[in-house]
Amino acid sequence: MTIRTLASTVAAAALVAATAASAEVDFSGETIEWVIPFSETGGSAKWANFFAPLLSEELPGNPTVVVKFMPGAGSTKGANWFQEQEHEDGTLMFGTSGSTQFPYLLGDPRVRYEYSDWVPVMASGTGGVAYLNAEDGKKFDGSANNLKDIDFIYGSQGATRLDLVPLLAWQMLGMNVEPVFGIKGRGDGRLMFERGEATIDYQTSSAYLGAAKDLVDAGTAVPMMTWGALDDDGNIVRDPTFPDIPTFKEVCEATEGCETSGEAWDAWKAFFIAGFPVQKIAFLPAGTPDDVRETYEAAFDAVRNRDDFAEIAAKRVGKYPVFVGEGAARATKEGTTVSADAKAFVTNWLQEAYGVSLN
Incomplete structure (x- = not known):
């Protein structure tokens, strides 16, 4: 179902x-x-x-x-x-x-x-939206090919929390993202990003609409991808709240070495669906x-x-x-x-x- x-x-x-x-x-x-x-x-x-x-x-x-x-x-x-x-x-x-x-x-x-x-x-x-700081965002072209040599910092609640979804996605894309574990909520991660202590972040839709989108509008953040949504057949499609932002699946398909099949993809999709x-x-x-x-x-x-x-x-x-x-x-x-x-x-x-x- x-x-x-x-x-x-x-x-x-x-x-x-x-x-x-x-x-x-x-x-x-x-x-x-x-x-x-x-x-x-x-x-x-x-x-x-x-x-x-x-x-x-x-x-x-x-x-x-x-x-x-x-x-x-x-x-x-x-x-x-x-x-x-x-x-x-x-x-x-x-x-x-x-x-x-x-x-x-x-x-x-x-x-x-x-x-x-x-x-x-x-x-x-x-849903969820991952975004980059303005400097690194200029290198994003719909793939992660130009982001693989950058060392990113990410404020994280913990690898076993919902942050599992972005952390695994970024690793599948070949990106170097260093999590700083221990924050109490994703809002605290956004505050780290605003202060320049983190250079990459993600927020669930409500938090993105309520605060992070203001950073995008101000030019201090660049949206990278959403996690997507599921259609009636269980396929990942664009998030209806953010139809202009590509999904992780699209970015993965455009990135060298990232596969949308196999064990890593199946595990990522399973936890995306659960989360x-x-x-x-x-x-x-x-x-x-x-x-x-x-x-x-x-x-x-x-x-x-x-x-x-x-x-x-x-x-x-x-x-x-x-x-x-x-x-x-x-x-x-x-x-x-x-x-x-x-x-x-x-x-x-x-x-x-x-x-x-x-x-």
Whole structure:
């Protein structure tokens, strides 16, 4: 099943049930905490801050939805904390991203959370844009051929996080990119780039639209490539939010020595699919009763069906599908599954490239 097909899987009967449940649950006078396990400067922050007021308008009783941040250990700190939470009154949500999914997929020993214990109520896709500083950007011609002799610096949350996708892509292109590990969020990587401490960067779509695009408009950054999007047949095509920027697949095809087939490509594509088409997921804690879950599903369904949603989302989080109900559950499974071959390749690559052992 393709990601796009998932967007149409919510049955009409389920939505009727969710609407009925929402009439029985009332959050009047309540404050809902939406915990994000990253800093307030990154794409997850912008994603949650975009949806929070819209969710407030659609939940019964119009509660205040407050986004709170719990950065640390590339998001595993917050995810481990959420694993210990249980349902009390429906006023706690948690938001993950690919940087939370990847340590789980790779068996990172710091992971003490289990996605199947949580209750997904909304999932959405995103994209990503890699960009260069102005000086090096002048040498970019649609391929990485003129970039291979440059030593780049990149601010990274860690090689087992979502940064795995750009780091592997740049290596496949034959580029010399030295990561500086330990930043708390991709927004901190962008700040390093702005200060000249990093010379290459990437941001998810919401963060790129919210901040990095200003650098491009000012002439201090040059877009290099997106990771792309998936069509109905599972092929990588241009990102609908950035149709004028080539995909990594296109840049790879134009670059000497880069192959869009074989073990490296298959592994990169597998983790791209796990990390981006289903990139951000909103969860309720374990033990959440059906009426509360259905209330949230109905509210998020109302958000995505607003007459103005497509327009405002395109400007702030990009043009990507939003899944609710059964669609969110299936999307979550899609985003937390990779093949044994892809996992083995990446595990070996992490050891060889960065000395990262997950044993």
